[in-house]
Amino acid sequence: MTKGAAIYGAGGHGRVVASILLACKTPILGFFDDQEPTDQTILGSPVLGSTKDIPRYSDRITAGYLAIGDNIERAKAFKALARESVPMPPLVHPSATVEADAELGQGTVVCMGALVATGVTTGRGCIINTGASVDHESILGDFVHLAPRAVAAGRVTIDELTFVAMGVAIAQGLKIGRLAAIGANAVVLRDVPSGSKIVGVHH
Numbered sequence: 001m002t003k004g005a006a007i008y009g010a011g012g013h014g015r016v017v018a019s020i021l022l023a024c025k026t027p028i029l030g031f032f033d034d035q036e037p038t039d040q041t042i043l044g045s046p047v048l049g050s051t052k053d054i055p056r057y058s059d060r061i062t063a064g065y066l067a068i069g070d071n072i073e074r075a076k077a078f079k080a081l082a083r084e085s086v087p088m089p090p091l092v093h094p095s096a097t098v099e100a101d102a103e104l105g106q107g108t109v110v111c112m113g114a115l116v117a118t119g120v121t122t123g124r125g126c127i128i129n130t131g132a133s134v135d136h137e138s139i140l141g142d143f144v145h146l147a148p149r150a151v152a153a154g155r156v157t158i159d160e161l162t163f164v165a166m167g168v169a170i171a172q173g174l175k176i177g178r179l180a181a182i183g184a185n186a187v188v189l190r191d192v193p194s195g196s197k198i199v200g201v202h203h
Contacts, residue, residue, distance in 0.1 A: 002029065002060065003062050004027035004028050004030075004060070004061075004062055005021055005026050005027065005028050005061070005064070005065055006029050006032060006064045007021070007031045007032070007045075007064075007065050007067045008031075008067060008068065009031070009067030009068040010032075010047050010067075011033070011067070011069075013067045013068060014033070015042055016109075016111060016130075017065050017091065017109060018042060018067075019043065020091055020111065021065070022043065024091075024092075028043075028045040029045070029060055029061060029062075030045050030046045030057075031045060031048060032048055032049055032053060032054055051077070051080045051081075054080070054081070054084050054086065055084060062087075063088065064081045064087065064088050065088070065091055065107070065109065066081075066088065066107045066109065066125050069145060071144070071145055071161045071162070071163055074127075074143055078143070081107075088107035088125075089107075090105070090108045090109070091108070092109075093111055093112045093113070093114070096111065096112065096114040096115070096128075097115045098110060098116040099117055099118040099120070101119060102116045102119065102122075103122070104116070104122050105122045105124040105125070107124050107126075108123075108124070108125060108126040108128070111127070111130045111148075112131070113131045114130065114131060114133065114134075115135075117134060117135045117154075118137070119137035120134050120135075120136070121138075121140070122134075122139075123140055123141045123142035124143065125142060126142070126143065128140075129145070129146055129147050129150070130148040130149070132149060132151070133150075133151045134146065135151075135154040135172075137155045138152050138154065138157065139158070141159045141162070142160040143160055143161050144158050144159075144160065144164070145164065146158075147166040147167075148166045149167050150166060150167065150168045150170075151168070151170065152164070152170045153169075153171055153172035153173075154172045154173070155172060156170050156173065156175075156176070157174075158170075158176040159178035159179075159180075160179075161178055162177070162178060162180040162182075163181045164176075164182045165181075165183050166184050167184055167185040168182050168183075168185065168186050170188040171187075171189050174189075174190065174191050175191045176188070177192055177193050177195065178195070180192050180193070180195060180196045180198065181196075181197045182198045182199075183197070183198060186199055186200060186201070186202060187200075187202065188202045189201065190203055
């Protein structure tokens with residue numbers, strides 16, 4: 001009986017997660033998605049069904065990987081997989097750098113060329129996207145998404161469900177609240193309250 005990794009989410013980020021698994025030479029069982037049609041394959045792997053179909057494959061799933069860019073939807077997917085007792089180890093692209101003492105939370109994905117420095121801690125289900133950088137002793141809460149080329153300097157704290165868009169630069173030691181959204185190429189020079197939407201230079 002064929003066994004392999006299950007990817008939850010068959011959209012664009014699903015392709016990214018699949019490519020990481022392929023680069024890690026990890027067998028892929030297939031994709032699960034509540035919206036995408038099942039009559040398709042992605043990078044050679046089939047879309048098997050929705051989250052409701054996961055129990056049918058439970059004896060064939062070696063691990064589950066979250067592949068949804070939206071933070072709130074990814075949190076829901078995490079809970080769905082957890083209910084089915086699917087293991088969700090962190091996933092790191094071979095070209096990424098994760099220091100030995102960094103701690104990656106369950107279901108966190110570190111993409112191509114990203115950097116996770118010494119003393120960094122992430123929560124569950126984070127995305128550190130292509131070329132993003134998280135410097136020393138920073139803390140990411142559950143379901144934070146750092147988009148491509150986003151940079152968090154040392155000792156930054158980013159609370160749960162916050163989205164940091166591509167090219168953002170966050171200065172050292174700042175605190176970013178939960179459910180915040182920081183727009184592309186913003187420069188953050190002071191703390192960001194929870195629920196805030198930030199663009200441009202925040203000082």
